[in-house]
Amino acid sequence: MLLILPANSPGINHINRLIMALLPVLRYPDPRLHKKAAAVTLVDNSVRGLAADMLETMYAAPGIGLAATQVDVHKQLIVIDVSEDKSSPIVLINPEIVTRQGEMEGEEGCLSVPGIYETVKRAAHVSVRALNLDGKAIEFEADGLLSVCVQHEIDHLLGKVFVEYLSQLKQTRIKTRLAKQARITV
Ligand SMILES: [Zn+2]
Numbered sequence: 001m002l003l004i005l006p007a008n009s010p011g012i013n014h015i016n017r018l019i020m021a022l023l024p025v026l027r028y029p030d031p032r033l034h035k036k037a038a039a040v041t042l043v044d045n046s047v048r049g050l051a052a053d054m055l056e057t058m059y060a061a062p063g064i065g066l067a068a069t070q071v072d073v074h075k076q077l078i079v080i081d082v083s084e085d086k087s088s089p090i091v092l093i094n095p096e097i098v099t100r101q102g103e104m105e106g107e108e109g110c111l112s113v114p115g116i117y118e119t120v121k122r123a124a125h126v127s128v129r130a131l132n133l134d135g136k137a138i139e140f141e142a143d144g145l146l147s148v149c150v151q152h153e154i155d156h157l158l159g160k161v162f163v164e165y166l167s168q169l170k171q172t173r174i175k176t177r178l179a180k181q182a183r184i185t186v
Contacts, residue, residue, distance in 0.1 A: 023057045023071040027182070028113045028161050029175050037069055037076045037157040040093050043135035047077065051091045051133060054079045059086060063111045065149045067156030070112050078153035082145045092130035095154055098139070101125040106148050108162050115181065116174050120165045122151050 026033050040047055050073060058066040058079055068077040080090040102124030109117045125143045128150055132138050142150050152162055163174050 020056050021053045022060055023053050025057065025061070025066075025070050025111050026072055028110070028163065028178060030112075032072055033069060033112060033156070033161055034159040035069065035074045036159045037067075037074045039076050040131070043093055043131060043133065047075070047093065048133055050075070051077060051079060055081070055089050055091070058111070061111050062086075064145070065153045066111060067153045069156045069159070076157050078150075078157065080146070080149050080153060082149055091133050092128070092150075092153075093132070093135075095128055095130035095150065095157075097123075097151065097154060098127045098129050104148070106145075108148065108152060110152070110162055112156075112161060113163055113174065113178065116163065116177070118163065118166055118170070120148075120152075120162055122148050126150060 050068065054066050054068065054071060054077070057071065058064070058081070064082050065078065065080045068075050076094045078092050078095060080092070081088055100123035103121060104124040105119050105121050107117050108120045124147065125141065126147050127139065127141050129137065129139045155162065163171055166174075
């Protein structure tokens with residue numbers, strides 16, 4: 001359904017909100033999760049629209065991070081919100097990790113691997129460079145949950161899912177379990 005209204009109509013913000021879409025999330029072991037994302041060359045309204053839809057999809061799941069790869073768009077864009085009250089959305093375009101320090105282990109989950117939580121070893125502290133939604137270069141430091149989340153989402157852009165840090169045996173078990181789940185939910 002497409003709604004066309006003049007831009008100055010009352011309630012246009014409400015309509016815009018309705019047009020925002022929840023995007024289907026690919027499920028491991030879908031081979032499209034292993035595609036490498038291409039750099040975004042121009043931060044335009046289509047990129048901003050994708051970011052808005054991804055945030056909506058992430059909040060609805062609910063999740064704390066989502067990479068474009070997971071919604072089958074192979075562009076370097078990730079969204080994150082690790083705040084308690086879901087009030088601090090972060091959108092990173094062409095993100096890269098500049099430095100990594102220390103080591104930490106934490107339990108991770110993924111919207112593409114529903115119901116599976118496993119411990120993964122990551123850098124404790126990272127510094128990150130990216131573009132924001134205005135196309136401006138930004139750089140920031142992250143530790144704790146934000147650090148883990150940034151590393152997890154950037155991995156998605158490289159075609160890597162967190163379960164690939166686990167043993168082959170565990171990966172096989174997870175694939176079997178997800179295949180069973182998919183049969184039940186279909
Ligand atoms: Zn994930």
